[in-house]
Structures are given as structure tokens and as C-alpha cells.
Amino acid sequence: MSDRLEVLKTSKLFIDGKFPRSESGRSMIVHDRAGKVLAHASRASRKDLREAVEAARRAQPGWAGATAYNRGQVLYRLAEMVEGKAAELAALIDACESGAPGTAAEGGAGEVRACVDRLVAYAGWADKYSQVLGCNNPVAGPYYNFTVPEPTGVVCVLAPASPSLLGLVALAAPALCAGNAVVAVASGASPLPAAVFAEGVATCDLPGGVLNILTTQQDELTSHAASHRDIDAIHAAGLDAKNTELVRAGVAENLKRVVVRSLDRADWFDPRLCENPWWIEGFVEMKTMWHPASV
Amino acid sequence: MARTTPKRTSPTTKAPKPDRATPRGKAGSRAAAQATPAASSKPSRGGTWDYAPAPETVKVAIAEHYDLFINGEFVPPREGDAHFDTINPANESVLSRVAQGSPEDVDRAVRAAREAFPAWSGLKPIERAKYIFRLARRIQERARELAVLETLDSGKPIKESRDVDLPLVAAHFFYHAGWADKLAYAFPGRAPRPIGVCAQVIPWNFPLLMAAWKLAPALACGNTCVLKPAETTPLSALRLAEICREIELPPGVVNIVTGDGRTGAALVSHPDVDKVAFTGSTDVGKRIAKSVAATSKRLTLELGGKSANIIFEDASIDQAIEGIISGIYFNQGEVCCAGSRLLVQESILDRVVKKLRVRMASLRVGDPMDKNTDVGAMNSAQQLATVQKYLALGIDEGAELVLPGVRGEVEAQTPTRGFSKGYYCRPCFFTGVQPSHTIAREEIFGPVLSVMSFRTPEEAIARANNTPYGLAAGVWTDKGSKIFDVARKLKAGVVWMNTYNKFDPASPFGGFKESGFGREGGVQGLRAYVKLDS
Structure with missing residues (x-):
């Protein structure tokens, strides 16, 4: 018996810039890969999801109204925060994430490096994607006509189990850089990296409510997210066939924009595949404006 | 007041x-x-x-009945005499009888499109472009006839079908024809590929223009199509089918299956369809979204x-x-x-x-x-x-x-x-x-x-x-x-x-929120008809 008892942390949810426990009072046990109890995490309920969506809805106009330059800087700041927590995050990933090789480039340390780089990439995209996705249109008449991408609104991210943190970051960052607010539901299998990542989010100048992070048994919230009428889009990966159908059926609810990705673990680490404006494009709405250009 | x-x-x-x-x-x-x-x-x-009467005098031949356009041929519906009237809403007279496409007919059309897909998507892009340019030209040449037909079948003023719909139809094919060999420039950093067989269901308010909005980008991107015109306005699309034959478009690249909502439902739920594009009411759009949820079909909706x-x-x-x-x-x-x-x-x-x-x-x-x-x-x-x-x-x-x-x-x-x-x-x-x-x-x-x-x-x-x-x-x-x-x-x-209701093929059109997703027209409109992920 050691002469000092370790202080154990039960990770909490991250909603509206604050760290509440689940309103349901529930928590869940997190095991490491060997099946040993590693820690406890708050287990978000349907009501927590609703509250996170409300917070996101409130925060979204302000975030969308920030300059693209400012959004880019804030996301870069988030990358700085994650870099600072690299050791802690890597250890958690190596301890509990399935499929993460212990030491290779795709292990915990590699995954955290990829997260940082992914955030840096999308920080850079914040003030560029609209120049790639938007344009002037040469209409046949005396009109000035142009198309600009605008954020879709509130995007729900359903993160994969592996890579749990990179998956969450890669799904959230494109939506965030375009001025959307995000409610991310981490994988139930590996909630701790997401919970610690939230501590980085809390200190990175991202306004409260712009990125909310819930840990829970993800399955429990999938159908609620799909049918929630105030979620404008879903960006998901790693869903089984049943949950994929559930999420896609959410289109019928309120014309949600739904992107369900299916990537191998190694694909998530591929910048060519994951760091491009076509990942942003699913979470913007193209607005085309006409004005007469003759007197 | x-x-x-x-x-x-x-x-x-x-x-x-x-x-x-x-x-x-x-x-x-x-x-x-x-x-x-x-x-x-x-x-x-x-x-x-x-105002003295100023009737449009161009006479347009309308057959007594029309069959389905499948694999480059006009074929009768499988269910023998399944035809329904299409009427002139201006005077309620019957213009013609049109085939009611059954699920079996839809299946024939989808199979024709599937068989045509490898050759059409594998065609040299500039050749694909030239077919679409040909379509545009032939539509321009037959514009008056098409405008008259459109007005007879839909009730819209000849002034509008002649001066708005038809010029836009031709322009839409012309604009998209030129994209066929330039798609890589539309999607920087990606290698766009066609999706496959497109099921396209269109409304009655701009019958031929909506057909153009659907077909032109799909074809330019190398897809093949099965188009279901609206029940009340099938005639101009069937005339377009004739034009497809005239310009020697390869059989099966465009198929046109007429019918009512049942035909449309059979088409969008056909298992060998890769992409569904629908323009119409938000209610029907939501039903379609639900019906394709369990599939990997891509979907774009232009709704109310x-x-x-x-x-x-x-x-x-x-x-x-x-x-x-x-x-x-x-x-x-x-x-x-x-x-x-x-x-x-x-x-x-x-x-x-x-x-x-x-x-x-x-x-x-x-x-x-x-x-x-x-x-x-x-x-x-x-x-x-x-x-x-x-x-x-x-x-x-x-x-x-x-x-x-x-x-x-x-x-x-x-x-x-x-x-x-x-x-x-x-x-x-x-x-x-x-x-x-x-x-x-x-x-x-x-x-x-x-x-x-x-x-x-x-x-x-x-x-x-x-x-x-x-x-x-x-x-x-x-x-x-x-x-x-x-x-x-x-x-x-x-x-x-400071203007309203202006349209152009180079200008993307489509909605936020419950008005749908996806755009039609412009470079953004091509996105609905290509695969980008490698």
C-alpha cells in the first residue's frame, strides 16, 4: 500500500463552455485494453444532448459572424492546447483505444500529432474554403452573380471508436472552421481522450457552446440525434448498418444534411484524404446572390 | 385597404x-x-x-398515344394497355394518352441505364460533351415546337415557354456539355468519377426545364439516367426522347418512363439505382429520404x-x-x-x-x-x-x-x-x-x-x-x-x-433548411453527380 492515495478523476461532459455531470446522474466505467478499470466518465442522457444542442444553437450565430481570420486563429489556438496535452492524451489512447498500436506512428502519440495537424490544417482552411467552394457566375445577362458558402448551423458529430480522438477532431474541425456549432458525441468505447480534449477546448478561446462534447454509450443517443429537429446536420463515422440507417432516416425529419463516413483506421491519418475542402462542403449551404449590373 | x-x-x-x-x-x-x-x-x-387575339399559330403534331422510352426505343408498357390521358389545362381537352410505367417497366429502364453506363462513362469526355452539345443545338432548332407543346400540356403562357423555358433548356445543355471534359478543374485536388445510374423525378411546373436541370449535369458527369416526368406534363420530355434518338445518343443513356406517383416510387426504390434526384414537394421529398435511408443511394432534393x-x-x-x-x-x-x-x-x-x-x-x-x-x-x-x-x-x-x-x-x-x-x-x-x-x-x-x-x-x-x-x-x-x-x-x-426570379445555367439553384439540399446549375451543381472520395 502506497502512503499516498491517488486522486481519481471522473470525467465530465462539456456543454456551453462548462463541465457539468450528466443531468441523469449516471456515469460509466471505462476499462483499459486489458479489461482493468481505468476511470469513470459521465454518461450523457437524451436531455444532456438537448441542452448541448440548445447551447450550440445559441452560440452558432456569433461564431459564424466572427471573421474567418478570427475563426482560423481560434482553431490554431486549439491545436496549441492539444499539443500541450499530448502526453496525457497519448497515454489515454494507448491505454484504452481498440486498434491503436502501442508505439507506432498510429498509436497514441501519433494519433495526437495527427489531431494537432488536422486542427492546424482546418485553422488554415477557415479563411480559404469559401474561395475554393464559392465563385462568380457568368450569367447571360446584365447581372452580378456570385455564390458563397454559408454555415449549415448546428452539426452533430458521432465519432468512431477508433481512432476515437482523431475521428472526433477530423469530423468536427471541418464543420467548425466554416462557422458551424458542433455537438460531438464521443465513442462509448473510448470516452476519456475526448473528455480530456474538452479541457483543451475550454481554454482555447472557442466561445462557449460552439463545440460541445458528450461522453456516453453513443448508441443510446444516435436515434435521438437523428430525429432531433434542431440539429441541422450529422457528420458520423464508424456506424454499424442499423445506426447508419437510423441517421440517414433523420433526413426525413427536417432535411438534415447527413454524411456518414466509412474509413479504415489508417485512412484517418491520411491528410490527402481528410484535409480538404470537400470535407467542409457537406456542412455549408451555397447561397447565390443576383444584382442587376446595369443602369 | x-x-x-x-x-x-x-x-x-x-x-x-x-x-x-x-x-x-x-x-x-x-x-x-x-x-x-x-x-x-x-x-x-x-x-x-x-388587345386583339394573338394566337400562336405553330401547329405541333401530337400522337394519339405515347409509349415508354427505354434503351433508345419507344416500347409499350408491359401491362398491355396501361395508358392514361394527358390533358390541356387551358380547355380540358385530351391531348394524348401516355403510358403508365409499372415497376417492371422501371426495372427495364434501370437495366438499360446500367448496361449503358460503362460505355457512356468510359467515353472520351470530349465525345460525351459533343453529344450534349448536339442535344442543345437540336433543342434550339426545335424550340418553337417544344414551347408550343409545353404550353399545351402545362397551361403556362406561350410567352413564357417560348422566351424563358426553352432558351433556358437549351442553355442548360450547352453550359453542362462544356463541363464534361473539365470536371477535374471543378473539384481541385480530387479525381471526380460518375456515380452510375440516376433516378430523376421531376415536377410539372417547368416540365422540360426540370428535365434539363436533371439530365444535363448527370450526363456531363458520365452518368446514365432514368427520368420520370410529372404525370400531368409528360409530352415535352417524350419529345426530348425523340431528340435523343435524332442526335444518336447511345441507347440507354437517357430513359424516360412516364406514369404517376407509383412509377416514381418504383424508380427511386429500385435497388440498382445509385443516385436519386427529386424536385417536388417537401412531403414527398421526406418520404423519399426515408425510403433510401437503408441504402447507399446518394440523394439530392429540391423541395418547396x-x-x-x-x-x-x-x-x-x-x-x-x-x-x-x-x-x-x-x-x-x-x-x-x-x-x-x-x-x-x-x-x-x-x-x-x-x-x-x-x-x-x-x-x-x-x-x-x-x-x-x-x-x-x-x-x-x-x-x-x-x-x-x-x-x-x-x-x-x-x-x-x-x-x-x-x-x-x-x-x-x-x-x-x-x-x-x-x-x-x-x-x-x-x-x-x-x-x-x-x-x-x-x-x-x-x-x-x-x-x-x-x-x-x-x-x-x-x-x-x-x-x-x-x-x-x-x-x-x-x-x-x-x-x-x-x-x-x-x-x-x-x-x-433588386430583381427576382432570374435563372441561368451558370447560377446554382437550391435551398437551405427544408427546401432541400444540393444545387442545380453552376459548378456547385456538378457535385450531385460525381463521387469524390478515392
């Missing part, structure tokens, strides 16, 4: 009687307007115009709208009036992006309403085949009934109807023709509309405008955005910074600033 109709009565039964004694050809719509109590209290200013047209006190009022008129009465208001909610700044409300009434009264309603006609026939008896339902609802809920759109009064309003048949609805608008009124919330799809007022730009924006839809919007002001500020804050896929 004009009160033309007593409240709590059906506009069909209690509308003011038109002056039947009005001699044809004299005074025209003004006379009709003056026949209503409202209009007689506001005499029109300036001279009135006489309840678009706001905002006019500020510092707008050029006369220009704005023209824009409001074309915004709601173009194509009998049967336009998904129709500016059906007019938001007027309070200080100019009376002036705008007065001018609107005068201008509305000058619209010539009647025979779509008359070159002077501004507002033709509603597409179907069913659509006319829907519009009448909303007129009654609007009155019931306490709004005030100005110049009711009523069947049976058309004769007096049209100097050039008398009608005993046809689905006509006079242009009209409601004043005293509350945002909670059904007519201010639901898509009517007819020549019915809801007029509301606002005080501040913030209020205008909030009210414009207070709808599940987000297809289009209009803003009228001569102040540059204000127009951009408002346009930026409107949640709509198309914002017309």
Missing part, C-alpha cells in the same frame, strides 16, 4: 361578379378590375389598352418554398413592383421559389399595395396560347382546387383578399378569349396577413401573394427567416450596404437583390 370579398365565405361562391357585359377586346383587364367593388373605388389611371420578398422604404418602388409581380405571378405562381410573402416596410405599405393592385389588374389572364397572355391556366384541376382551398382558408383566418382568383371570372378578365372550360385562377393578394396565418406559412403554389409589413431591417430578416423553408428571397433597397447586410442574413439558397 380594399375589401373585395366578404369574410368567412368561399371565394368561389361569394366573389364579386365580373361584368359579363364587358365587350370583348375593349378595356380588357382594366374593365374586369373595375367590375369589382374594390377596383371601382380606385379607378385606374392613364389609358387602357386594347415560402420565399420572402422584402421591400424597404428606400427602394425604387416601381422597379420593386415589377419584381414583386413577376416574383409571384410568373408561371401562375406555380414556382417553388415564388416570392409568396411580401414584406413591406410600414411607411410605404399603402403606396405599395395601391400600386400592386393597379399593376396586378393589368395582367392578362387567359388562353396560354395567346402571345399576349401573362397568366395562363393552372396545371390541373387538383392544383386549382388546392389554391381555392388556401383562398378560403386565408379569408377564414381573417386576411383580406384583394382581387380573388376565382374560376369562372376569367372570361371577363380576358379580352381576347372567352372560356367555358379550363383551370384559371386570377392573380390576387391578401392584406392584413399575420405570420401565423396558414397562407403565410404553407406553400400555395398559385398566384396568391401574402402582404405583410415590418418596421426595422432586423424585424424583416427575422420574419423572412421564420419558416422551415429556405429556398429563395428578394430584397429591394437602393442602399448598397443595407442590401448586402440583409442578403447575408437571409437563410435562403438564392437571394435576388
Whole structure:
């Protein structure tokens, strides 16, 4: 018996810039890969999801109204925060994430490096994607006509189990850089990296409510997210066939924009595949404006 | 404020009687307007115009019946004599009989498209482009014939099918033809590939134009298509099928299966379809979304709208009036992006309403085949009934109807023709509309405008955005910074600033929110027809 008892942390949810426990009072046990109890995490309920969506809805106009330059800087700041927590995050990933090789480039340390780089990439995209996705249109008449991408609104991210943190970051960052607010539901299998990542989010100048992070048994919230009428889009990966159908059926609810990705673990680490404006494009709405250009 | 109709009565039964004694050809719509109590209290200013009949004289051959266009051939439906009438909504006469495509017919068409896909997608892109250019040219050459056919089958004025629909149809094919060999430039950093077989279901309001919006980008991107035209307007698409044969488009690249909603349902749920594109009502769009949820089919939806047209006190009022008129009465208001909610700044409300009434009264309603006609026939008896339902609802809920759109009064309003048949609805608008009124919330799809007022730009924006839809919007002001500020804050896929209802193949069209997703036209429109992930 050691002469000092370790202080154990039960990770909490991250909603509206604050760290509440689940309103349901529930928590869940997190095991490491060997099946040993590693820690406890708050287990978000349907009501927590609703509250996170409300917070996101409130925060979204302000975030969308920030300059693209400012959004880019804030996301870069988030990358700085994650870099600072690299050791802690890597250890958690190596301890509990399935499929993460212990030491290779795709292990915990590699995954955290990829997260940082992914955030840096999308920080850079914040003030560029609209120049790639938007344009002037040469209409046949005396009109000035142009198309600009605008954020879709509130995007729900359903993160994969592996890579749990990179998956969450890669799904959230494109939506965030375009001025959307995000409610991310981490994988139930590996909630701790997401919970610690939230501590980085809390200190990175991202306004409260712009990125909310819930840990829970993800399955429990999938159908609620799909049918929630105030979620404008879903960006998901790693869903089984049943949950994929559930999420896609959410289109019928309120014309949600739904992107369900299916990537191998190694694909998530591929910048060519994951760091491009076509990942942003699913979470913007193209607005085309006409004005007469003759007197 | 004009009160033309007593409240709590059906506009069909209690509308003011038109002056039947009005001699044809004299005074025209003004006379009709003056026949209503409202209009007689506001005499029109300036001279009135006489219009002699100006019928479109081009004759178009229409066969007694049409079969399905599958694999480059016209083939009868499998279920023997399964044909239904398509009628001319201007006079309710039967134009032809059209095949009711069964699930088995849909299957044949999808198989034809599947078999044609490898060769079509593997064709040298410039060759694919040349086929589409050929289509565009042949459409231009046969434009008048197609315009006449379109007007006969749909009820839209010949002026519009000739000067708007057909030029846009040809332009749409011409624009997209040129993309076929340039797709890599449209998607920087990606290698776009075609998706496969596209199931495309289109509405009756712009029958051939919607066919062009669907087919042109799909073909340019290397896909093959099965197109289901609307039940009430199949003829122009079938004529397009003939053109596909004329230009020697490889069999199976375009297939056209006519029929009603059952045919459409069979098509979108066919297991070998890779992509579904639908234009129509939000309800049907949601049903389609549900039906493809368990599949990997890609989906784009262009659905309904309840678009706001905002006019500020510092707008050029006369220009704005023209824009409001074309915004709601173009194509009998049967336009998904129709500016059906007019938001007027309070200080100019009376002036705008007065001018609107005068201008509305000058619209010539009647025979779509008359070159002077501004507002033709509603597409179907069913659509006319829907519009009448909303007129009654609007009155019931306490709004005030100005110049009711009523069947049976058309004769007096049209100097050039008398009608005993046809689905006509006079242009009209409601004043005293509350945002909670059904007519201010639901898509009517007819020549019915809801007029509301606002005080501040913030209020205008909030009210414009207070709808599940987000297809289009209009803003009228001569102040540059204000127009951009408002346009930026409107949640709509198309914002017309100091103009309305302008379309171009290079200009993407499509909605925010429940008006659907995906764009049609422009470089953004190509996205719906390519795969990008490697």
C-alpha cells in the first residue's frame, strides 16, 4: 500500500463552455485494453444532448459572424492546447483505444500529432474554403452573380471508436472552421481522450457552446440525434448498418444534411484524404446572390 | 385597404361578379378590375389598352398515344394497355394518352441505364460533351415546337415557354456539355468519377426545364439516367426522347418512363439505382429520404418554398413592383421559389399595395396560347382546387383578399378569349396577413401573394427567416450596404437583390433548411453527380 492515495478523476461532459455531470446522474466505467478499470466518465442522457444542442444553437450565430481570420486563429489556438496535452492524451489512447498500436506512428502519440495537424490544417482552411467552394457566375445577362458558402448551423458529430480522438477532431474541425456549432458525441468505447480534449477546448478561446462534447454509450443517443429537429446536420463515422440507417432516416425529419463516413483506421491519418475542402462542403449551404449590373 | 370579398365565405361562391357585359377586346383587364367593388373605388389611371387575339399559330403534331422510352426505343408498357390521358389545362381537352410505367417497366429502364453506363462513362469526355452539345443545338432548332407543346400540356403562357423555358433548356445543355471534359478543374485536388445510374423525378411546373436541370449535369458527369416526368406534363420530355434518338445518343443513356406517383416510387426504390434526384414537394421529398435511408443511394432534393420578398422604404418602388409581380405571378405562381410573402416596410405599405393592385389588374389572364397572355391556366384541376382551398382558408383566418382568383371570372378578365372550360385562377393578394396565418406559412403554389409589413431591417430578416423553408428571397433597397447586410442574413439558397426570379445555367439553384439540399446549375451543381472520395 502506497502512503499516498491517488486522486481519481471522473470525467465530465462539456456543454456551453462548462463541465457539468450528466443531468441523469449516471456515469460509466471505462476499462483499459486489458479489461482493468481505468476511470469513470459521465454518461450523457437524451436531455444532456438537448441542452448541448440548445447551447450550440445559441452560440452558432456569433461564431459564424466572427471573421474567418478570427475563426482560423481560434482553431490554431486549439491545436496549441492539444499539443500541450499530448502526453496525457497519448497515454489515454494507448491505454484504452481498440486498434491503436502501442508505439507506432498510429498509436497514441501519433494519433495526437495527427489531431494537432488536422486542427492546424482546418485553422488554415477557415479563411480559404469559401474561395475554393464559392465563385462568380457568368450569367447571360446584365447581372452580378456570385455564390458563397454559408454555415449549415448546428452539426452533430458521432465519432468512431477508433481512432476515437482523431475521428472526433477530423469530423468536427471541418464543420467548425466554416462557422458551424458542433455537438460531438464521443465513442462509448473510448470516452476519456475526448473528455480530456474538452479541457483543451475550454481554454482555447472557442466561445462557449460552439463545440460541445458528450461522453456516453453513443448508441443510446444516435436515434435521438437523428430525429432531433434542431440539429441541422450529422457528420458520423464508424456506424454499424442499423445506426447508419437510423441517421440517414433523420433526413426525413427536417432535411438534415447527413454524411456518414466509412474509413479504415489508417485512412484517418491520411491528410490527402481528410484535409480538404470537400470535407467542409457537406456542412455549408451555397447561397447565390443576383444584382442587376446595369443602369 | 380594399375589401373585395366578404369574410368567412368561399371565394368561389361569394366573389364579386365580373361584368359579363364587358365587350370583348375593349378595356380588357382594366374593365374586369373595375367590375369589382374594390377596383371601382380606385379607378385606374392613364389609358387602357386594347388587345386583339394573338394566337400562336405553330401547329405541333401530337400522337394519339405515347409509349415508354427505354434503351433508345419507344416500347409499350408491359401491362398491355396501361395508358392514361394527358390533358390541356387551358380547355380540358385530351391531348394524348401516355403510358403508365409499372415497376417492371422501371426495372427495364434501370437495366438499360446500367448496361449503358460503362460505355457512356468510359467515353472520351470530349465525345460525351459533343453529344450534349448536339442535344442543345437540336433543342434550339426545335424550340418553337417544344414551347408550343409545353404550353399545351402545362397551361403556362406561350410567352413564357417560348422566351424563358426553352432558351433556358437549351442553355442548360450547352453550359453542362462544356463541363464534361473539365470536371477535374471543378473539384481541385480530387479525381471526380460518375456515380452510375440516376433516378430523376421531376415536377410539372417547368416540365422540360426540370428535365434539363436533371439530365444535363448527370450526363456531363458520365452518368446514365432514368427520368420520370410529372404525370400531368409528360409530352415535352417524350419529345426530348425523340431528340435523343435524332442526335444518336447511345441507347440507354437517357430513359424516360412516364406514369404517376407509383412509377416514381418504383424508380427511386429500385435497388440498382445509385443516385436519386427529386424536385417536388417537401412531403414527398421526406418520404423519399426515408425510403433510401437503408441504402447507399446518394440523394439530392429540391423541395418547396415560402420565399420572402422584402421591400424597404428606400427602394425604387416601381422597379420593386415589377419584381414583386413577376416574383409571384410568373408561371401562375406555380414556382417553388415564388416570392409568396411580401414584406413591406410600414411607411410605404399603402403606396405599395395601391400600386400592386393597379399593376396586378393589368395582367392578362387567359388562353396560354395567346402571345399576349401573362397568366395562363393552372396545371390541373387538383392544383386549382388546392389554391381555392388556401383562398378560403386565408379569408377564414381573417386576411383580406384583394382581387380573388376565382374560376369562372376569367372570361371577363380576358379580352381576347372567352372560356367555358379550363383551370384559371386570377392573380390576387391578401392584406392584413399575420405570420401565423396558414397562407403565410404553407406553400400555395398559385398566384396568391401574402402582404405583410415590418418596421426595422432586423424585424424583416427575422420574419423572412421564420419558416422551415429556405429556398429563395428578394430584397429591394437602393442602399448598397443595407442590401448586402440583409442578403447575408437571409437563410435562403438564392437571394435576388433588386430583381427576382432570374435563372441561368451558370447560377446554382437550391435551398437551405427544408427546401432541400444540393444545387442545380453552376459548378456547385456538378457535385450531385460525381463521387469524390478515392
